[in-house]
Amino acid sequence: MKKIWSLTELKLNFNWGMIAFALHRITGVALSLYLFLHIWTLSAVQEGEAAFNHSIDKWDNAVGHLFEYLLLLAVAWHLFNGIRVTFVDFLRFTRQQKRLLAWAIVLTAIVAIVSVVIFIPELTRPA
Amino acid sequence: MSEFRPSTAHVFGWFFQRISALFLVIGMIVHFWVLHYFVEKPLSFEKVAARLTAPGWAIFDSLLLLAVIYHALNGIWNILADYNPPGVLRKVYGWGLFLLGTATFIWGLITLIPFTSPV
Numbered sequence: 359m360k361k362i363w364s365l366t367e368l369k370l371n372f373n374w375g376m377i378a379f380a381l382h383r384i385t386g387v388a389l390s391l392y393l394f395l396h397i398w399t400l401s402a403v404q405e406g407e408a409a410f411n412h413s414i415d416k417w418d419n420a421v422g423h424l425f426e427y428l429l430l431l432a433v434a435w436h437l438f439n440g441i442r443v444t445f446v447d448f449l450r451f452t453r454q455q456k457r458l459l460a461w462a463i464v465l466t467a468i469v470a471i472v473s474v475v476i477f478i479p480e481l482t483r484p485a
Numbered sequence: 486m487s488e489f490r491p492s493t494a495h496v497f498g499w500f501f502q503r504i505s506a507l508f509l510v511i512g513m514i515v516h517f518w519v520l521h522y523f524v525e526k527p528l529s530f531e532k533v534a535a536r537l538t539a540p541g542w543a544i545f546d547s548l549l550l551l552a553v554i555y556h557a558l559n560g561i562w563n564i565l566a567d568y569n570p571p572g573v574l575r576k577v578y579g580w581g582l583f584l585l586g587t588a589t590f591i592w593g594l595i596t597l598i599p600f601t602s603p604v
Binding site: 383390410426433 | 499503507509513517526528530553560592596
């Protein structure tokens, strides 16, 4: 438990796959934490309709939608890199893992760029 | 390595992490598409309830809840296991995550119910 972030490992064996692994972990932990925040926010519905609307309205501003965009990026990366890991595990794509990594990066980038167009009107909404 | 016990439990964890992942690939795309792109913002109780009164959507959301809680907490377990905790801590982590997951699933289902039968 001495090296919590295993930074030495990242440095000793530095390559694109290691960055992919680190990002998969970081997004995984972040999304897990978000899951609890998400359910907690929505659980306001247990106190009625108005309480629910009030609870989610707090996120309907520029900061909230920026957070939503970052959430989408985290999901996209975890999803595409996760497909890569599953392909390697289930379909013996071990030798093609670098090409799959390139695909994961390209697909995440496409989602990131396309979504900017959708999120710009939200981001410019006054807080 | 003296503490190592061969067990099928680890294979189940690995296998179901991928099975839940495959469901989540479809589930998260649908979830994000419906609630972040398709729906007209701002979101409201009426808009969510309009969808969830359909039993199919209620079942879909319940399965998504189950899959995401399992996938998230089993993922945390995998990270903790990488640090090779001693036997006692393994049990504390394991049971802690299991109880947290069960409680969160029940809490999530209770949260879903009001949308499925709006007054």
